[in-house]
Amino acid sequence: MSRIDQTFAALGQRKALIPFITAGDPSPEMTVPLMHALVASGADILELGVPFSDPMADGPTIQRASERALIKGVSLRSVLNMVAEFRQQNTTTPVVLMGYGNPIEAMGWDVFAQRCDEVGVDGVLTVDFPPEESHDAFAHLQRYNIAPIFLLAPTTTESRIQQVAKLARGYVYYVSLKGVTGAGNLDLSAIADKIPQLRQHISLPIGVGFGIRDAETALAVAKLCDGVVVGSRIVQAIEDSTEANVIANVSALVSGLKQAVEQA
Amino acid sequence: MYNYPDSTGHFGQFGGIYMAETLIPAVEELRDAYLHFRDDAEFKAEFANELKHYVGRPSPIYHAKNWSDRLGGAQIYLKREDLNHTGAHKINNAMGQALLAKRMGKKRVIAETGAGMHGVATATVAARYGMECVVYMGAEDIQRQAPNVYRMKLLGATVVPVESGSKTLKDACNEAIRDWVTNVESTFYIFGTAAGPHPYPMMVRDFQCVIGNEARVQMPEMIGRQPDAVIACVGGGSNAIGIFHPYIEIEGVRLIGVEAGGHGIASGSHAAPLTSNSKVGVLHGNRVYLMQDENGQIIETHSISAGLDYPGVGPEHCWLKDTGRAEYVAINDDEAMRAFHDLCRFEGIIPALESSHALAHAAKIAPTMRKDQVLLVNLSGRGDKDINTVARLSGITL
Numbered sequence: 001m002s003r004i005d006q007t008f009a010a011l012g013q014r015k016a017l018i019p020f021i022t023a024g025d026p027s028p029e030m031t032v033p034l035m036h037a038l039v040a041s042g043a044d045i046l047e048l049g050v051p052f053s054d055p056m057a058d059g060p061t062i063q064r065a066s067e068r069a070l071i072k073g074v075s076l077r078s079v080l081n082m083v084a085e086f087r088q089q090n091t092t093t094p095v096v097l098m099g100y101g102n103p104i105e106a107m108g109w110d111v112f113a114q115r116c117d118e119v120g121v122d123g124v125l126t127v128d129f130p131p132e133e134s135h136d137a138f139a140h141l142q143r144y145n146i147a148p149i150f151l152l153a154p155t156t157t158e159s160r161i162q163q164v165a166k167l168a169r170g171y172v173y174y175v176s177l178k179g180v181t182g183a184g185n186l187d188l189s190a191i192a193d194k195i196p197q198l199r200q201h202i203s204l205p206i207g208v209g210f211g212i213r214d215a216e217t218a219l220a221v222a223k224l225c226d227g228v229v230v231g232s233r234i235v236q237a238i239e240d241s242t243e244a245n246v247i248a249n250v251s252a253l254v255s256g257l258k259q260a261v262e263q264a
Numbered sequence: 265m266y267n268y269p270d271s272t273g274h275f276g277q278f279g280g281i282y283m284a285e286t287l288i289p290a291v292e293e294l295r296d297a298y299l300h301f302r303d304d305a306e307f308k309a310e311f312a313n314e315l316k317h318y319v320g321r322p323s324p325i326y327h328a329k330n331w332s333d334r335l336g337g338a339q340i341y342l343k344r345e346d347l348n349h350t351g352a353h354k355i356n357n358a359m360g361q362a363l364l365a366k367r368m369g370k371k372r373v374i375a376e377t378g379a380g381m382h383g384v385a386t387a388t389v390a391a392r393y394g395m396e397c398v399v400y401m402g403a404e405d406i407q408r409q410a411p412n413v414y415r416m417k418l419l420g421a422t423v424v425p426v427e428s429g430s431k432t433l434k435d436a437c438n439e440a441i442r443d444w445v446t447n448v449e450s451t452f453y454i455f456g457t458a459a460g461p462h463p464y465p466m467m468v469r470d471f472q473c474v475i476g477n478e479a480r481v482q483m484p485e486m487i488g489r490q491p492d493a494v495i496a497c498v499g500g501g502s503n504a505i506g507i508f509h510p511y512i513e514i515e516g517v518r519l520i521g522v523e524a525g526g527h528g529i530a531s532g533s534h535a536a537p538l539t540s541n542s543k544v545g546v547l548h549g550n551r552v553y554l555m556q557d558e559n560g561q562i563i564e565t566h567s568i569s570a571g572l573d574y575p576g577v578g579p580e581h582c583w584l585k586d587t588g589r590a591e592y593v594a595i596n597d598d599e600a601m602r603a604f605h606d607l608c609r610f611e612g613i614i615p616a617l618e619s620s621h622a623l624a625h626a627a628k629i630a631p632t633m634r635k636d637q638v639l640l641v642n643l644s645g646r647g648d649k650d651i652n653t654v655a656r657l658s659g660i661t662l
Contacts (some may be wrong), residue, residue, distance in 0.1 A: 001409070020497065021513065052561065053429065053562040054429065054435075054438050054547060055438075056284070056432060056437075056438045056441045056442065056548070057284040057441075057442075057445065059442070065420075065427055068560065074560060075559035075561075076560065077559065082588075100546075101282065101546045102545045102546050102547060102554070102560040102562070103559055103560035104560070105544075105546055105560060106545065106556060106558065106559060107544065107559075107560065120363040127284050127548075128282045128283060128284055129282060130281065130282070130283065130285060132272065132280075132281060133280050133282055133551075140329050144413075150266065150285070151284065151285040151286075152285060153284075153285045153286035155285075155286055155287075155288075155289040155448060155449075156285060156288075156289065157289055160285075160289070175285065175286060177291050178286055178446060178447075178448055178449075179445060180442045180445060180446065183446065202433065206460070238530055264298040
């Protein structure tokens, strides 16, 4: 059983809190301490953003985080090393890499999948690789039992949901609004309408993200699904902090989110 | 028989649909609409009518005899896309996509623009059809193409400066995609070049093929045969594929794409992914040759011409390069500038800096050819928009 499957099995009816940070933001040295702090504050799964020069699906907050990381020389190679370092102390919390396909293409999917296996990456989400273009890529992931995580959107059709259901492992990530990361126009009733449609075809846990900004929205969303993904709000807290207080600020924020999600 | 892309939008390994899930249904809707209307008699008739009466087609071919004589070799003929309404080939595609948007019931159109010509073309067709129009343009390009920014505003478009990344065309693309993902149901993205996710490379090519289709008729009328070579500048590559594609199956006609060599390929400061043997990668919805570092990050490009200042290239050019049917070369900034001035002085035509790259390559190879040989250059746009750039480089304040 994979770490992701074990995590959801252990949660039972409780909902997962899945925070996102960009690897290398605010600095490469802070990423592993932040990952441990997220876990200590109640994170069930970690999504670690791989910075990319052209983050087309991201709003300004995560764009700036990517830029901060890239300026400090962060690459896919160094992100994998960060996961290896994290695993020296934590062997149970799943880590999902989230980003765009080109850095992986440049490394080669075979090398990448092997490195993921070596360092302890559990899932990979490539925003700009839909199932149609992913067959070769995900064959490499499959060889090492790394879960391909897929996005589903309010615009996703029934037939595409079925297609994703066949390929997805771990969990699926429902993008709760039409827009980039960090947008604010969350429509809870639309999520409530869509999740049952997804459940008809998808037996995996469903995480929901995009637009979750506080404990109140986290609780409301958690009631509708199996896991809550919070990204831009945490990245914003990192941006607003200094190196001295970033761990404390992020921990406080994530603890608050955890309390909310626990009530669902 | 050359028949690309395949039904999934691939030219060999190139092309495809690499987009975030939210946009996939929009791209599929667009593909289905295009496949339906491209064979629709009423659509074809309206497009042809608009090209004739609004754009001013067919564009003529002109024998640049003075310049050819000075160069002392092959005869250079110019396909005058600069004479189109709005001053470039971009209007052919913008018109086609606007007619499609109208039929799909989309009231809002968005576009990215580099030099501003595609932005102006999109603003123009939006005004023509009463659509809301938002154009994304890199902040650096807004500086170097100020006249086009004002033209778009006169036409009623909103021009949004893009401050992220290198503040040029690729960043404008990113921002337009972000707009589309947010407003996907109301909005049609009028993409400006023969790249991006399927069906754009095919659709933009088809709309631009009017250039080559006309030339194939016009050249035999003028000289009794087809040219020895067809030359066009390549950024994303829409004017080039528009004139190349109808010639692909005509034997004996060389197809030469000219990329922006910037300060020279060896300097690394250029925008020539094909000529510099860049690796294959994925950006903006398609798999293409792409300028990137060893970690797969897209690197900043340089060209004197904003319209060529892009790290990728359309998938069909990648395919034509690999199959050997077309050849690709690079022309440096200073060579393009020389061709720009020569065409002004010897032919009385101010060419776009983009097109000046194609002209410069013609000037380079013409002297090596016989006087009865013929080069057809796609003069893809006029250079009025570039006079500030040229003046600045010449040390002149306007």
